[in-house]
Amino acid sequence: MKLVTFAHRKNLRSYFEGALSISPLTMGVIPFGIIFGAIAYDLGISMTATVAMSAIVFAGSAQFVALGMLAVGSGPLLVIVTSIIVNLRHLIYSAWLAPHLSTLPPRWRALLSFGLTDEVFAIMSRHYNNDKTSNSHWFFLGASSVLWFCWTLSSLIGHAMGSGFPALNEMGLEIAMPLTFGSMVVVMIKDRATLLATFIACISAYLGRDLPHQLGLMLATILGIASGYLASRYQTSSGESP
Amino acid sequence: MTSIIVGMAVTVFAIRYLFIGLAGRYQMPEPIEKALSFSPPVVLAGIVVTTISTMLEVNDDSQSMLVILTSLFTALGLALYTKNLLLAISSGMVLYGTLSLITN
Numbered sequence: 503m504k505l506v507t508f509a510h511r512k513n514l515r516s517y518f519e520g521a522l523s524i525s526p527l528t529m530g531v532i533p534f535g536i537i538f539g540a541i542a543y544d545l546g547i548s549m550t551a552t553v554a555m556s557a558i559v560f561a562g563s564a565q566f567v568a569l570g571m572l573a574v575g576s577g578p579l580l581v582i583v584t585s586i587i588v589n590l591r592h593l594i595y596s597a598w599l600a601p602h603l604s605t606l607p608p609r610w611r612a613l614l615s616f617g618l619t620d621e622v623f624a625i626m627s628r629h630y631n632n633d634k635t636s637n638s639h640w641f642f643l644g645a646s647s648v649l650w651f652c653w654t655l656s657s658l659i660g661h662a663m664g665s666g667f668p669a670l671n672e673m674g675l676e677i678a679m680p681l682t683f684g685s686m687v688v689v690m691i692k693d694r695a696t697l698l699a700t701f702i703a704c705i706s707a708y709l710g711r712d713l714p715h716q717l718g719l720m721l722a723t724i725l726g727i728a729s730g731y732l733a734s735r736y737q738t739s740s741g742e743s744p
Numbered sequence: 745m746t747s748i749i750v751g752m753a754v755t756v757f758a759i760r761y762l763f764i765g766l767a768g769r770y771q772m773p774e775p776i777e778k779a780l781s782f783s784p785p786v787v788l789a790g791i792v793v794t795t796i797s798t799m800l801e802v803n804d805d806s807q808s809m810l811v812i813l814t815s816l817f818t819a820l821g822l823a824l825y826t827k828n829l830l831l832a833i834s835s836g837m838v839l840y841g842t843l844s845l846i847t848n
Contacts, residue, residue, distance in 0.1 A: 703789045
């Protein structure tokens with residue numbers, strides 16, 4: 503009995519550590535959720551549909567794109583196909599995380615997959631690289647559930663307030679995400695191949711910034727990964743440690 | 745609206761679940777595994793560049809651009825030299841808030 507309690511306590515601790523580690527990123531997510539709710543309200547989408555979308559789709563950029571497309575009268579199929587394109591980068595997240603989650607039962611894998619966003623991937627890639635434990639799935643659940651709660655609740659608040667909070671756009675809280683992700687990237691660069699991969703990704707993302715449906719980001723990811731891989735092969739074949 | 749929400753929910757989940765669901769049932773080829781190891785810095789850097797360029801396009805006066813870039817590079821510099829993420833991010837945020845207040 504004592505053992506069970508101990509295990510539960512460890513799980514709970516991992517859960518709260520995950521929740522805590524994602525908390526700086528919620529600063530950037532909450533304003534976006536409120537703006538999402540407010541735009542949905544402006545477009546005449548019901549509160550139930552707005553909150554349901556945030557709660558069961560849980561994909562910020564795809565949801566914004568969907569609103570934009572609905573505003574110009576696109577059909578459901580086109581909206582869904584575009585949301586797939588916008589979210590293609592999640593395939594890479596899924597592939598990267600797969601080896602770390604391979605021992606979990608299917609219901610855990612499904613639950614954690616549902617909560618896999620950019621922010622959660624950022625936190626989890628760092629966690630699995632540096633501090634992986636047998637309770638890491640609880641850490642993952644803590645991070646994703648806090649983000650889900652903030653996203654869903656802020657969409658609800660945004661819809662309830664309608665366009666009554668216009669200054670939120672100007673508060674500049676969206677800087678939280680690039681500052682966090684940027685700092686994480688700097689710490690992740692530990693060899694020349696990663697430095698090159700990151701550099702190529704930055705240049706490609708900048709050049710492809712005007713491509714539709716975040717395809718520039720996808721292109722940057724593919725080119726960055728490919729150049730990092732080629733550089734690491736070159737380093738290995740020329741006898742330099744990667 | 746229901747069809748859009750359900751359709752998006754199913755497809756977004758399927759993309760996220762694909763490899764995680766298959767994990768353990770197949771062995772990823774070694775070159776792919778090696779290539780994927782670059783994905784965290786690469787994707788996150790791509791998101792940073794995309795977000796910052798959008799912010800610079802929206803706030804296209806030189807003062808706002810300077811505030812955004814100074815805060816970003818201060819955070820990046822601190823992350824590089826101290827390896828302390830919390831210090832880097834909070835310093836960048838505080839600097840951004842202060843500079844925004846001063847320049848407004």
